[in-house]
Amino acid sequence: MRRIITAAAVAFVLAYPTVHAIEVKAQVAPALPNSRIEIAYVQPTNRSYQPIYDRLKKRQVLEELQRFLTPLRLSRKLSMKVDQCGATTSPYKSQGPVTICYELIDQIEKIAANVDASLRSSAIAGAFIMVVLHEVSHAVFEIQQVPVWGRMEDAADRLAALVMLQFDEVLALRTIFGTTIFFNASDKTWTGSDFADVSSPEEQRYYNYLCIAYGGAPITFQGLVTPDQNGQQTLPRHRAARCASEYRQVLKAFNLRIMPFVDPNSLVTVRSMQWLLPTDIK
Amino acid sequence: MKAWKSAAVILASLGAAFAGSSHAQQKQNPTFELAMCNLSDFQGMFVALRHKRDVQKWAVDGWYAIPDGGCTLIGSFLRDTIYYVAESNDGGHWTAADTDKTAAEECVDPDKTFRRASGGSCAADQISARFRLITVPANLSRLTFTLTGRK
Amino acid sequence: MVAPDRHKIIRAYAARSFMKQIRSALRLRKDVMKLHLRFAAFALACAAVSDQPTFAQTSSELNNSLITFSYSPPKSAKYLPMMDRLKSFQILEQLSQFLSPLRLPHRLALEVRECGFVNAQFVTWPGADPAWRIELCYEFIQAIERVGPKQGEQSEFTYEDVVVGSVVGVLLHEGGHAVFNMLNVPVFGREEDAADEMSTFIALQFSKDVALTIVRGYSYLAKKWFAFGAPLYSDEHGTGLQRYYNTLCVAYGADPVLFKDFVDKGDLPKHRAANCASEYEQIKLAFKETVLPFVDQNLMKKVQAKEWLKLTPTQVTALRQQQQKQQQTFSFAACNLSSISGVYLALTVRDVSDPQKWQVHGWFPLPDEGCNYIGTFYGDKLFYFAFSGNNVWSAPDTDRTASKQCVDTVHAFDEAAGDKCKPGQVAVNFRRWVIGPAETGFTLKLHD
DSSP: SSSSHHHHHHHHHHHHHHHHHOOOOOOOSSSOOOOOEEEEOOSSSSSGGGHHHHHHHHHTTTHHHHHHHTBBBOOEEEEEEEEESSSSSSOOOTTOOOEEEHHHHHHHHHHHHHHHHHHHHHHHHHHHHHHHHHHHHHHHHTTTOOOOOHHHHHHHHHHHHHHHHOOHHHHHHHHHHHHHHHHHOOOOOOOOOGSSSSOOHHHHHHHHHHHHHHHHHHTTTTTGGGGTTTSSSSSSSHHHHHHHHHHHHHHHHHHHHHHBOOOHHHHHHHHHSSOOTTTTOO | OOOOHHHHHHHHHHHHTTTSSOSSOOOSSSSEEEEEEEEESSSSEEHHHHHHHHOOOEEEEEEOOOOTTTEEEEEEEEEEEEEEEEEEESSSSOOTTOTTTTTTEEEEEEOOOOESSSSOOOOTTOOEEEEEEEEEEEEEEEEEEEEOOOO | OOSSOOHHHHHOOOTTTTOOOOOOHHSTTTOEEOOOOOOHHHHHHHSSSSTOOOOHHHHHHOOOEEEEEOOOOOOOOHHHHHHHHHHHHHHHHHHHHTTTTTTOSSSSEEEEESSSSOOOEEOOOOSSSSSEEEEEEEEHHHHHHSSOOOOTTOSSSSSHHHHHHHHHHHHHHHHHHHHHHHTOOOOOOOOHHHHHHHHHHHTTTHHHHHHHHHHHHHHHHHHIIIIIOOOOTTTTOOHHHHHHHHHHHHHHHHTTTTHHHHHHHTTHHHHHHHHHHHHHHHHHHHHHHHGGGBBBBHHHHHHSSSSSSOOOHHHHHHHHHHHHHHHHHEEEEEEESSOOEEEEEEEEETTTTSSTOEEEEEEEEBBBBBBEEEEEESSSSSEEEETTTTTEOOTTTOOOOOOEEEEESOOOOETTTTTOOOOOOEEEEEEEEEOOOOOEEEEEEEOO
């Protein structure tokens, strides 16, 4: 896909110099981990993924995710694992588990290698979080039998984007930034029957995330509608005008159909915490 | 890139042959074709015309939709003048100023198609509009008139 | 005729556009009718349209006093016959009956009107009465009539099936937006896809004939019209092909026997087909939980029991007449919007008088900062070349869609395309322009 976006994407992050300067310290999370969520780190058979396995395990990524999802009152157990998949994704199927693939993390890291060193950790963390939230969204939709209008893949993206915006500005910027880097890196050209796929083209997903971001936090993400020297905006005018209502729509859907099984007090605790972005996955 | 002869040379050899698509030049043709274009920032443009029905009588009719950013051929009319007003869905107006002495005032139906003879007082659901004059050059078989304007 | 950015058509076909206040919209519609389906009135209306079957008794019960409709007289005379045609098809009467089982929180207006753009939309206009409106533009109907299979064209569908199916599919899509908005429905995915889903889902709740007509018509529209041109990924709509495959998939998921052909003919790839049953179940669950509670079950049963979309012979004839009228021609104008003056244009086109032959015509002068309406030509494409002094608008050598033709550098000329260059002529690359399937004309704009 076209790369003109990258410069602008980087620009809005650089406008917030605190993003890469923050060295987020480890915090003991007071929230109890969600007992309905089971986690597993599966040893890769391919030795080249062993370092990824080690890093994730050391960083306790899944444990942290368990704590993050504490407010969710699931009606059934949810399994989450990191594993070698034989592909970058292992789509969520009914009855789970949610699988994050070493191949995907490897892909994210390779993409991030092209990113300026000061922004690299944000790129990795952001993309990783996007993938995790997307997959967990699928699981939540299925376990709780949430009514979903629209394409399921887009719904998972929109819910993930919504979640990204419920915390502080820094987390929103880093995750959206990482997301844009990830999609921007795709050089796949979609033609003909490619469009029959249940997933949406990377460039389309890119705009979906940007729109929810701008719609939910127009001040934080005003860089997306700031014209460059050619008068072009990263998020085109015709779409930007709709983003506030797109955000409100997902928020409303969340409040109507997901909030009923979220513990509100636990949610406040989770939102008040400073979540460790995996600053050092590498 | 090859150097092109200056435009003046072509103009000289062209004459008026390609002013429009009619190849046979009829200087005495009593009618001309009118095309109108909307190159303004306004959208949803409609035009009403005051035109000669015959030597002494004038007719007023509307509306003719002009595509956003494009042109349409409206029809053939008697020479050598025609009058227009235009309005757009988003608030654009093209009418003659009060000080324009060449203007013609006519009644129009603002919301639906209409056709009437010139003159007379306006009915209850009509409004009065000042039509702007267009003079059609004698040697032009088709006039393309472009509406412009910024928002 | 209409020659804006192609994608605007697709964008404009957006149900949920909240339009700015416009002068004409504020005027209360004096011709808004309340649909009082008293038996006598309805029977009279039926009698006026010669061979309408009188199912008045069933229909008089499909009454929702919150739904009103109007056929607004067009501003352009050219749409008067279309208004009469739509009235004779009773398109709005039928739509209002069809929507009657919905327990709406407030009034909803259905309107056909001349909009000044090509669209069908659900809008909320605070100044209008009622504010919630499903609007169908005459311009949109015209576009659909044009997009349908041409007379003599090889097609697996009849013209009337495509036109009826796509118009109904579009109206159900707008109805979807109306439902999402009015009933506060939670929508996690993209709303445009959700509206497509609603349309196809509803179609599948009726007879096989109705389902086939709507699914085929709507998917034809997506593939033929919405998929034209380069995809616009930033748009809130999916690409035309995405919408095409979505429609086929939902239908196949609901009834893999009825829609077996989609997979057998390769229209719907197997890797997607495998997922379609669960996609249909997802939509069914969404409808059941978020919309069905607002549906009057008795009225719904009556609506489902009625026969829909059965065209009388007169109606089929009327539609076929419209098909005949669709010319394989387009109108063309060109504007010089550049800072360069004295621009001349040459064209490689097929003249209406001799449609099989490509001709190269030059030169058409373009007024500075103005336009020249050039004429009407045959087919769906032309090739152009323009210049002024050393400024040239042409195609690069790498453009494989370009057409290399000879032009006379000094004089006016009129040659058969493909001829060798005569003395005084030079070969240049004409750039191709293909007109969209719904457009009747286009305007070329030359910029710096």
